[in-house]
Structure formats: structure tokens, C-alpha cells
Amino acid sequence: MKKVYIKSFHTLSALSEAPELRKYISPIEARRMSSIMKKIVVTSSEALSKAGLECPDAIIAGTGLGCVENTEALLMALTGASGLPLRPTDFMQSTHNTIASLIAIRTRCHGYNVTYSHHFLSFESALMDGWMRIALGRSRSALVIAAEETSEVLSMMLAKVGYGNEAVSDTAVSIVLSDSPEGALCELESVTLLPPSEGTKCITRDSIAAKYGENLCVTALGACDEIEKIASGESKGVVIFNSSPLKEGCATIKLAALCGGN
Amino acid sequence: MTEAPYKGRIVVTGAGVVSAVGVGKAQTLQSLRAGRSGLDAVRYLETNRKEFPVGEVKLSDAEMLSMLGIDPSVPVTRTILLGALALKEALEESGLEELSRIPLINGTTVGGMDRSERYYRDFISDRPDHSEYIALHDCGTTTDRIGAFAVSGKPGKMPFAYATTISTACSSAANALILGADIIRSGAAEAVVAGGAECLSSFHLNGFDTLMIVDRQQCRPFDATRAGLNLGEGAAFLVIESEESARRRGAKVLAVLSGCGNACDAFHQTATSADGEGPYLAMKQALEEAGLKPEDIDFVSAHGTGTPNNDSSESAAIRRIFGSDVPPVASFKSYTGHTTSASGSIEAVFALLQLQEDLIPVSLGFSQADPECLIPYTGGPHRALRHILSNAFGFGGNDSSLILSRV
Numbered sequence: 001m002k003k004v005y006i007k008s009f010h011t012l013s014a015l016s017e018a019p020e021l022r023k024y025i026s027p028i029e030a031r032r033m034s035s036i037m038k039k040i041v042v043t044s045s046e047a048l049s050k051a052g053l054e055c056p057d058a059i060i061a062g063t064g065l066g067c068v069e070n071t072e073a074l075l076m077a078l079t080g081a082s083g084l085p086l087r088p089t090d091f092m093q094s095t096h097n098t099i100a101s102l103i104a105i106r107t108r109c110h111g112y113n114v115t116y117s118h119h120f121l122s123f124e125s126a127l128m129d130g131w132m133r134i135a136l137g138r139s140r141s142a143l144v145i146a147a148e149e150t151s152e153v154l155s156m157m158l159a160k161v162g163y164g165n166e167a168v169s170d171t172a173v174s175i176v177l178s179d180s181p182e183g184a185l186c187e188l189e190s191v192t193l194l195p196p197s198e199g200t201k202c203i204t205r206d207s208i209a210a211k212y213g214e215n216l217c218v219t220a221l222g223a224c225d226e227i228e229k230i231a232s233g234e235s236k237g238v239v240i241f242n243s244s245p246l247k248e249g250c251a252t253i254k255l256a257a258l259c260g261g262n
Numbered sequence: 263m264t265e266a267p268y269k270g271r272i273v274v275t276g277a278g279v280v281s282a283v284g285v286g287k288a289q290t291l292q293s294l295r296a297g298r299s300g301l302d303a304v305r306y307l308e309t310n311r312k313e314f315p316v317g318e319v320k321l322s323d324a325e326m327l328s329m330l331g332i333d334p335s336v337p338v339t340r341t342i343l344l345g346a347l348a349l350k351e352a353l354e355e356s357g358l359e360e361l362s363r364i365p366l367i368n369g370t371t372v373g374g375m376d377r378s379e380r381y382y383r384d385f386i387s388d389r390p391d392h393s394e395y396i397a398l399h400d401c402g403t404t405t406d407r408i409g410a411f412a413v414s415g416k417p418g419k420m421p422f423a424y425a426t427t428i429s430t431a432c433s434s435a436a437n438a439l440i441l442g443a444d445i446i447r448s449g450a451a452e453a454v455v456a457g458g459a460e461c462l463s464s465f466h467l468n469g470f471d472t473l474m475i476v477d478r479q480q481c482r483p484f485d486a487t488r489a490g491l492n493l494g495e496g497a498a499f500l501v502i503e504s505e506e507s508a509r510r511r512g513a514k515v516l517a518v519l520s521g522c523g524n525a526c527d528a529f530h531q532t533a534t535s536a537d538g539e540g541p542y543l544a545m546k547q548a549l550e551e552a553g554l555k556p557e558d559i560d561f562v563s564a565h566g567t568g569t570p571n572n573d574s575s576e577s578a579a580i581r582r583i584f585g586s587d588v589p590p591v592a593s594f595k596s597y598t599g600h601t602t603s604a605s606g607s608i609e610a611v612f613a614l615l616q617l618q619e620d621l622i623p624v625s626l627g628f629s630q631a632d633p634e635c636l637i638p639y640t641g642g643p644h645r646a647l648r649h650i651l652s653n654a655f656g657f658g659g660n661d662s663s664l665i666l667s668r669v
Contacts, residue, residue, distance in 0.1 A: 001267055001448070064402065074469065075382050088473050090469075091466075092532050095656075096371065098531060100658065101526070107528075112524050117428075136267060161397045247402070247403065248420050
């Protein structure tokens with residue numbers, strides 16, 4: 001099995017300044033894109049350019065609820081709640097894989113392309129696949145995406161079933177994995193959908209959500225903070241443990257400094 | 263990572279399927295042998311669009327609850343019920359016992375949409391009515407519940423090591439099998455249960471109709487008069503494992519998953535390129551991984567949805583792979599309707615049955631050749647089936663191919 005390295009990342013969260021969209025997307029393209037799609041174009045363009053890659057070998061996305069704006073518009077039209085007709089664009093963009101597909105079209109990437117949608121473990125599912133593909137030598141690089149869109153209606157619905165509705169916000173994260181340590185920020189030692197071994201000191205989902213607000217893919221933001229700390233020499237390595245009282249399953253990500261330090 | 267990668271063969275030791283042509287493998291085989299389509303008028307879906315023929319599983323939700331021994335007051339969705347029926351059959355056949363070491367990978371896109379569309383006006387109101395279905399809406403919860411209900415008939419804890427969900431539209435289940443194979447290759451698990459489940463919903467029936475690709479007559483894959491797809495529903499799961507693990511447990515090997523390919527057409531969100539670049543790359547990769555030449559393939563189970571665009575670009579891609587020597591090709595969409603996210607695993611189970619019975623079901627709905635398309639198999643002698651190439655292509659250009667081989 002090969003070692004897997006993190007080459008670059010870019011995030012947009014509740015704490016980020018709004019990006020200058022014109023730099024990335026023409027006004028004509030922007031008209032058909034939902035807010036989360038625009039954000040993912042920004043984070044993916046930035047992460048790929050920092051990694052010096054035009055077209056990664058694989059594009060792997062994770063999103064628990066996909067393009068919420070389009071899905072809601074279609075449901076409102078379908079149930080007569082909006083009084084509007086169904087729009088084909090809403091249907092096309094309501095499938096969760098529309099995000100990874102858009103990035104593939106923009107980068108002309110014909111390689112492996114998959115989208116995971118497993119509630120709060122969508123990001124880790126995507127990261128696990130990317131890590132495994134590179135470890136097995138099936139891809140040399142992978143763009144891993146985490147995306148969640150929010151809306152007022154969704155916050156209200158989630159509050160009804162026990163999620164906090166206080167600080168939800170769109171989240172877009174793009175991370176580039178590679179089999180080469182050259183210029184890498186850190187090593188991605190492992191990703192599993194299992195708990196860490198007993199007694200392991202971990203960064204938890206709750207501590208990350210305290211900083212960014214609750215969001216299905218909030219651990220992707222926490223992971224990027226830890227990657228930064230390792231790259232700057234502030235940390236030697238970390239274990240991130242993701243679990244939630246509201247759904248089944250958990251995930252463990254292990255990050256480590258490059259051998260010999262930075 | 264301490265596990266060593268596994269380099270041996272990946273075999274299938276259990277399979278379960280439900281679709282419009284049957285509940286379980288025995289009924290399915292009877293329909294395929296008889297050339298009997300499951301397409302019919304809408305019977306179970308709550309819709310005012312009764313003009314479309316559909317491939318519904320011929321069971322009401324209440325009947326499925328009873329077959330699974332689920333308390334009828336427990337909230338479920340139709341996708342969960344279909345998935346649990348198929349998963350139960352697959353697990354029983356495999357004889358797997360220690361599920362706590364086995365991952366479950368499901369492919370779905372619609373998830374709990376059938377209930378969400380029924381109760382959406384309650385969801386968005388300040389009334390609490392039907393809010394128990396909000397938590398069942400998403401794809402991941404659908405997978406967790408399929409795992410729990412199939413094993414215990416209860417919504418409680420999932421019995422598997424972990425679960426995850428792939429959502430690449432109509433190639434979701436094929437990609438679930440591809441991930442499963444990689445997990446076995448990585449050494450992280452010796453066996454994986456993978457497949458997909460999807461019920462019909464107005465959300466995607468009416469959604470596909472906005473793209474003007476739903477036919478009001480029975481679909482006619484590869485025919486000159488084809489005018490779109492019919493939607494179907496169903497589920498299928500396969501137990502795949504390392505050959506060593508199957509031998510050690512004394513499990514019966516049903517087939518070999520000998521190759522997989524995944525590529526992106528990177529052309530358009532919903533249309534396929536004219537030369538079928540994504541489909542071509544997916545089939546090429548699957549052949550390379552299996553170590554097979556195109557002439558080794560005895561049957562191509564086409565994605566063949568019956569839309570003008572899919573069938574011509576898939577034909578172009580198949581011709582690029584096979585040249586002038588194209589093996590028999592047919593699409594099951596005229597039997598089951600397009601079972602969307604579940605189609606990849608449903609048709610993988612059909613391939614198992616075909617290998618076992620040396621059977622190529624006749625293409626239904628074909629009468630007039632289209633110069634842009636291949637002519638599908640309509641009967642006559644064929645080579646003994648050793649290797650079947652099965653295609654599943656999705657929106658977003660998510661194209662996947664699997665090769666299943668006789669043991």
C-alpha cells in the first residue's frame with residue numbers, strides 16, 4: 001500500500017469572506033448554478049491550483065443533502081406549495097452527483113468520479129475512497145469535495161427532528177490528495193468508518209461544530225484546520241473522531257506530519 | 263494501514279433481487295426465461311400521471327412490511343422496504359454470520375423521497391404531523407434502515423461493521439459494487455455487501471418528464487422508434503468476498519466479479535457525448551482489470567434506457583470497444599423499466615442468473631433497426647456464456663461497467 005499525502009485544500013464556511021465569483025465563473029454559467037455549486041467551483045479551482053493540478057485522476061464528493069435549493073424548488077412545485085411549474089434545471093441539479101459532475105466537466109476529467117451521500121459521514125466516506133484509491137495505486141491524485149447547502153426551510157425541518165438550527169451555513173471544502181510527498185502539507189495516514197482504538201486522544205465533532213456552527217460536513221473544516229497546524233509545524237499529528245447522537249456510524253481520520261518533519 | 267492488499271479473485275456468494283419482474287431470484291428467472299415484461303399501468307405510486315407505464319414491484323408497502331415482519335406502526339419508506347427484502351435474500355443465501363465485520367454499501371438517490379413528497383406540506387409547516395419522516399428522507403438513513411430491517415425487522419442498531427451510501431444517480435449500485443471490491447482489495451474487509459435500492463417517486467417520474475425523456479408507451483431500447491424510458495423500481499444486493507474467505511467458510515461461489523470500470527463522460531449534466539467517451543472508458547477499464555479481451559465477452563447487458571441519446575451513444579461506445587465483432591447485446595429496461603440507482607446491482611444479479619442458466623432473454627419492444635444503434639438480441643443460438651459485461655450510466659456522466667464471469 002502506498003502512502004497518501006495531502007497536497008492542498010481550500011474551504012468556504014460561515015467564517016469565510018465571500019469570494020469574488022467573477023474570477024472563477026462567467027455570469028452566464030453562474031445563472032444556472034446554485035449557491036453551493038458556485039462555492040465548490042471556487043474551492044476546487046483554488047485547491048487544484050495550489051496543488052499545481054489541472055485535472056486530477058479522481059473526483060470524489062461527499063454531500064449529505066446535495067443541492068437543497070434545487071430540491072426544495074422541485075418539491076414545492078410538485079406539491080403545489082409554490083404554485084410554479086417543475087423546472088428541468090431543478091431536477092437535473094437535485095441529484096447529489098451534480099456537484100462532482102460539474103467539476104469533471106470544468107476540468108475535463110474523465111477519471112474516477114463518485115459521490116457519497118451518507119448523512120454526517122459523507123465527507124469521511126469520500127475521503128476514505130480517495131485515500132484507498134491512492135493507497136492501492138489506482139489513482140495518483142484525487143480531488144475530495146465536501147459540500148452542504150442550507151436553507152431556512154431546511155433548518156426549520158431539521159429542528160423538528162432534533163438538530164440545532166442556530167448556526168447552519170453553506171459549507172464547501174476541496175482537498176487534493178496525492179501519492180507524492182513533494183510539496184505536501186501532511187500525510188493522510190488512514191480514514192475509516194470505525195471508531196479509534198480505545199484511549200486515543202481525539203479532536204471531536206462537537207469541538208469543531210462549536211467553532212463553525214453545526215453542519216453535516218463540519219468535520220471537513222476541522223480536518224483542514226488540523227492540516228494547516230501540521231503543515232506549520234504546530235502539531236505532529238492528530239486523530240479526528242466524528243460521531244453524532246442523531247445518526248448511526250462514526251469515522252476516524254488520522255493525519256501526520258511528513259517523515260523527517262517540515 | 264496494517265492490512266496487506268488482496269490480489270486474488272473477488273467472488274459472489276449471495277444475491278437478492280426485487281424488481282417488476284419478480285420478488286426474489288426464482289420468480290425473476292421465470293420472467294426472464296418467459297420473456298415476460300413487468301411494465302404496467304401505475305398501481306402503487308400516488309400520482310396523477312397515470313399515462314406512463316411503470317415497472318413497479320408488485321407488492322404494496324403493507325405487504326412488504328408483513329413479509330419482513332416489521333411492526334406496521336414503525337415509519338418506513340418504500341426504498342427501505344425494497345432494499346431490506348433484497349438484502350435479506352442475499353444474506354440468507356451467503357450464510358454469512360459475523361456481520362459485525364462486514365461493511366454494507368448501498369446506492370440510492372431518491373432515498374425517502376416517496377414519503378417526503380407525500381408529507382412535504384406538513385414538513386414545511388409548523389405542525390408536527392409526519393415529522394418522523396423528515397429523518398428518513400436522506401440517502402444515508404435509507405441505507406442504515408435497510409441494514410437494520412433486513413436482519414432484525416426492527417429500526418434499531420445496524421448489525422454491520424459500518425455503512426456508507428453512494429449517490430451517482432443511475433450508476434449508484436454499480437459504483438457500490440466497485441467500492442466494495444476496492445475495500446476487499448485493500449485488505450480492510452474480507453467480505454462486503456453491496457448493491458442499491460430505489461422506489462418510484464413522483465419526484466423523479468415528473469422530473470424525468472421535464473426533460474421529455476419518459477415514453478408514454480412501453481420503452482423500445484435500440485429501436486428506431488424509441489422515444490424515451492419507462493421508470494421502474496427495485497433493489498438488489500450482492501455478497502462479494504475474497505475467494506479465500508469463501509473457501510474457508512465453505513460458501514457456494516455463484517460467480518466472479520472479474521472487472522470493474524468507472525469513468526466520467528465530463529460532457530453534460532444529463533446527456534451523453536455522441537461518441538460515448540465515458541461509457542467507452544468504463545468498459546475498457548473493466549476489460550483491462552479483468553484481464554480479458556473484447557472477444558472474450560459473450561453478452562453485453564446494456565444500460566439501454568430507450569432514450570434516443572443513451573442508446574445511440576452507448577451503441578457508438580460498444581462499437582468502439584468491439585469493432586465489427588459485437589457480441590449479443592440487450593437491455594433489461596423493457597422488462598423492469600429503468601430502476602435508476604438500483605439498476606447496476608439488479609442487472610448484476612440478472613447476469614448471475616444468466617451465467618448459471620446460460621440464458622440470454624430476448625429483447626422486448628424491438629422491431630425496427632436504427633442505423634445509429636446496435637441491433638439487440640432477439641433470439642437464436644449464442645455462445646456459451648462465460649463473461650458478461652454489464653453497463654450502468656448515470657446523470658452527470660457517471661459511467662460504470664462490471665464484468666461477471668462463470669466460476
